[in-house]
Amino acid sequence: MAYTTIDKPSDYFNTVLYTGNNGSNRSITGVGFQPDLVWNKNRSSSANHNLWNGVTGVTERLTSSGTQASEDYSSEFLSFDSDGVTITQNASSLDFNNSSYNYVNWNWLGANGTASNTDGSITSSVSASTDAGFSIVSYTGTGSNATIGHGLGSVPKMLIVKDRNSTENWRIYHASLGNTKEIYLDLTNASVTSSTTWNNTTPTSSVFSVGTVHGTNKSSDTYIAYCFAEKKGYSKFGSYEGNGNADGAFIYTGFSPSFVMLKEIDQTGNWCMSDNKRPGYNPTDMVNANENGAETTDGTNTIDHLSNGFKLRTTGSSSNTNNSTYIYMAFASSPFTTSTGIPTTARWLCSYLLT
DSSP states (O other): OOOOSOSOGGGTEEEEEEEOOSSSOEEEOOOSSOOSEEEEEESSSOOOOEEEETTTOTTEEBOTTOOOOOEEOTTTEEEEETTEEEEOTTOOSTTTOOTTOEEEEEEEOOOSSOEEEOSSSBOEEEEEETTTTEEEEEEEOOSSOEEEEOOOSSOEEEEEEEESSSOOOOEEEETTTOTTEEEETTSOOOOEEOTTTSTTOOOOSSEEEEOSOHHHHOTTOEEEEEEEEOOTTTEEEEEEEOOSSSSOOEEEOSEEEEEEEEEESSSOOOOEEEESSSSSSSSOOBEETTSOOOOBOSSTTOEEEOSSEEEEOOOOHHHHOTTOEEEEEEEEEEESBOTTSOBOOHHHHHHHHHO
């Protein structure tokens, strides 16, 4: 039996909460590693989602709640640090450091560096953690069908791609949708069929494919792709059917989730994001990746994070419509079974340690 090689998932993904101060340079610490992708959101008020990555650097910000090209935030986001990030005292907008507002940073580890990748027909620049199944890929479009190296060494189950130069939707590939469909991170739309986004080709262990659509491959435009492969006990990318009941579906992941993002694919609905820090107990609070609203604390679209998966605790249409299909991505706070095959459930561990 194969077990996860990641006994401490927080070495690769971690959520950090903080309160803005609008008064001095801020070191947001407690991540536990130098992040390569930081996804930030104001929890208290309407404000943009902010995404920075270590490949394109601190000078570029993208927002999942909009289609705009990357923006220069070098005067406000200062550095990726060994235990988090530093933002400047001038970062006074509602987005990420307004006084007394609450914020969340979701942090992923890549390679803390980049390498040129020539596996595809387009040469890419890649920061990849093969252990965690996560890579950040920068490439320049050609306008013709092409392949791009992702550096994972295993097949991606999910791709999140954004044109950095032009106003374009965020394109998402998810294995549960297949290679003929796409869905947009910045919209509530259902999935759509497109042969020109992924060129009707499933990613391989070395490359993913793009067609001619401007959202993934406009000639001379630069792109960023966040690529995720599934790792047993650490990450899971799948689908489930809603039941329209407050005692909702249970989705087995094989670990206790620290982060879940889900989306209805056959009807309109938000991209719902939850984690194990907001509010720190079940049911969790939600933020929608596709809009700039504050987090919801009214029980709408909530889920429970359990020891081996998550369970819907709502009749909300964005997460649990009867007979509707949803896709999800999830990362672990602790694996259900360690690399040595030892279960991590509390009752089992107590018995194990006493023998």
